[in-house]
Structures are given as C-alpha cells and as structure tokens.
Amino acid sequence: xxxxxxxxxxxxxxxxxxxxxxxxxxxxxxxxxxxxxxxxxxxxxxxxxxxxxxxxxxxxxxxxxxxxxxxxxxxxxxxxxxxxxxxxxxxxxxxxxxxxxxxxxxxxxxxxxxxxxxxxxxxxxxxxxxxxxxxxxxxxxxxxxxxxxxxxxxxxxxxxxxxxxxxxxxxxxxxxxxxxxxxxxxxxxxxxxxxxxxxxxxxxxxxxxxxxxxxxxxxxxxxxxxx
Numbered sequence: 622x623x624x625x626x627x628x629x630x631x632x633x634x635x636x637x638x639x640x641x642x643x644x645x646x647x648x649x650x651x652x653x654x655x656x657x658x659x660x661x662x663x664x665x666x667x668x669x670x671x672x673x674x675x676x677x678x679x680x681x682x683x684x685x686x687x688x689x690x691x692x693x694x695x696x697x698x699x700x701x702x703x704x705x706x707x708x709x710x711x712x713x714x715x716x717x718x719x720x721x722x723x724x725x726x727x728x729x730x731x732x733x734x735x736x737x738x739x740x741x742x743x744x745x746x747x748x749x750x751x752x753x754x755x756x757x758x759x760x761x762x763x764x765x766x767x768x769x770x771x772x773x774x775x776x777x778x779x780x781x782x783x784x785x786x787x788x789x790x791x792x793x794x795x796x797x798x799x800x801x802x803x804x805x806x807x808x809x810x811x812x813x814x815x816x817x818x819x820x821x822x823x824x825x826x827x828x829x830x831x832x833x834x835x836x837x838x839x840x841x842x843x844x845x846x847x848x
Contacts, residue, residue: 622635623635623637623638623643624636626642628671630649630651630664631646631647631649631650631651631664631672631675632644632645632646632647633645633647633823635704638650640695640709641705641707641708641709642706642707642708643704643705643707644704644707644831645702645703645704646672646673646675646676646703646704646705647665647672647703647820648668648669648670648671648672648805649664649666649667649767650664650666650667650668650671650826651665652664652665652666652826653665655682662771665727666841668773669819670778670841671840672702672703673700673703674824674825674840674844674847675822675824675825675826675842675843676700676703676704676705676822676848677700677843677847678822678823678825678843678846679695679822679823679824680694680695680700680705680823680840681842682717682787682790682791682794682823683695683819683823685790685794686787686790686819686823689786689790691783692783692785692812692816692817692819693819693820694707694708694710694810694818694819694820695707696698696708703728707820708818709812709813710810710812710818710820711809711811712808712810712820713766713771713772713776713810713811714751714769714771714810715750715751715752715753716751716752716809717749717750717752717759717761717766717771717809718750718751718752719747719748719780719784719803719806719807719808719809719810720747720748720749720750720805720806720807721745721747721774721784721785721787721788721804721805721807722743722745722746722747722748722804723742723745723788723802723804723847724740724741724742724803724804725738725739725740725741725742725743725805726803726804726829727738727804727829729743729746729748729804734752735796736803745788745789746799747781747784747785748760749761749766749780749845758808758821758836759796768783768820771821776811776815776817778823779816779817780817781808783809783817783819784807785817786805787823788805791805791823791828795830795846798834798845800830800831800832800837800842800845800846800848801826801831801832802828802829802830803829803830803831804828804829805823805827805828805829806845807819807823807827808820808821808826820835824839824843825839825840825842825843825846826839830842832845
C-alpha cells in the first residue's frame with residue numbers, strides 16, 4: 622500500500638508500508654511560456670518521457686555513488702512505473718541547495734566578475750543556498766548555517782566532502798562521453814541518526830554541461846548520455 626504525502630512540481634511522494642517513501646517521477650517540467658528552464662520555480666510545460674530519462678540518469682548515478690561508499694537515500698527503482706524507493710530523511714532547515722562549480726559561469730560569474738574571467742577553472746568550489754523563491758535563494762556560509770541551527774560544523778564538512786566526490790564521479794563519467802561538466806546542483810538531507818545523505822535526484826536538469834564549447838540543454842544531454 623502507498624499513501625500520497627506530497628505533490629511536487631516534478632515528483633509526487635508516497636509513504637510505503639515498510640517505512641520508506643516512493644518518488645513518482647512526472648513528465649511535468651519547470652519553465653516559463655512553454656520553454657524548459659531548470660531554474661524556474663513553476664511548472665511550465667510537459668515533455669513526454671522526461672520523467673523516464675530523469676529517473677534513468679538518477680538510477681545510474683545513485684548506484685555509482687552508493688558503490689563508492691557515499692551515503693544516499695536511494696534503495697531501488699521501477700522504470701516501468703517511473704518510481705524510485707528511498708529511505709526516509711529530513712531536509713536541512715526548510716531546504717538547502719548545494720552547488721559544486723568546476724567553471725566560473727552563471728550566478729557565480731555575475732557576482733565575482735571583477736575577480737575572474739568567465740569560464741575560468743574553479744577548484745570544485747562548493748556553495749550553499751537556502752531554497753526560498755521570494756528571497757532569491759540566498760547564499761549562506763558554514764558559520765551562518767551553524768549559527769542558525771540548520772546543521773553542525775561536522776555535517777557541513779561531510780556535505781562539502783560528499784559534494785566534491787559525487788561531482789567528480791559525474792564529471793569523470795561525462796568526460797568519457799566528450800562532455801564537460803561546468804557545475805551541478807544537489808540536495809542533501811540527514812537520516813534518523815543525523816548522518817548526511819544525498820537525496821532528490823541526479824538528473825540532467827540539475828547540471829550545466831558543455832560539448833565542444835557549446836552548452837548542451839538538459840533534454841539533449843539525456844539523449845547524448847544514453848546514446
């Protein structure tokens with residue numbers, strides 16, 4: 622048996638009898654005026670099969686990350702029903718996004734263009750933002766997170782180290798396919814013992830990827846990835 626507990630923009634969440642949760646991936650995408658945009662906060666269009674490719678990529682990388690000994694919420698998946706079973710966990714605060722950057726682009730470049738050239742290499746730079754549409758997803762520092770009671774210094778260190786390791790796993794895989802990862806966005810939570818774990822998904826809509834110097838949009842990236 623499963624009971625619907627949350628309806629999200631791109632996934633629905635069900636509670637299972639065994640104490641785990643089931644994520645149902647949908648074909649709804651964030652965007653505006655019918656144009657796909659992973660940065661938008663509302664559903665803008667439906668693309669047939671996008672739930673399937675997001676789940677396929679998530680399965681692929683979650684299994685790699687788990688095999689590397691890095692804790693995630695992933696248990697198993699059912700491609701036929703576009704669902705993923707996950708262990709329960711809590712988000713930090715009201716939701717935190719973690720970005721790892723290999724290149725200076727996007728909002729990072731806009732903020733720091735006085736100090737760096739666009740597209741310059743970055744040393745797996747990690748930054749965190751609160752998920753808050755009204756406040757423009759404000760950046761927050763380690764000391765800020767601790768002072769606000771969102772997490773401990775130890776949890777922050779674990780999250781940063783895990784982020785860098787997972788990003789390298791994704792980047793190495795993409796590089797084998799002639800694709801260069803510029804940056805990637807993750808979400809983390811923690812289990813009943815306070816242990817940090819990767820949650821949500823690892824899909825093309827959460828990463829900025831280039832091929833031969835040209836940006837690859839998420840749907841094209843999914844097709845290239847599984848070609």
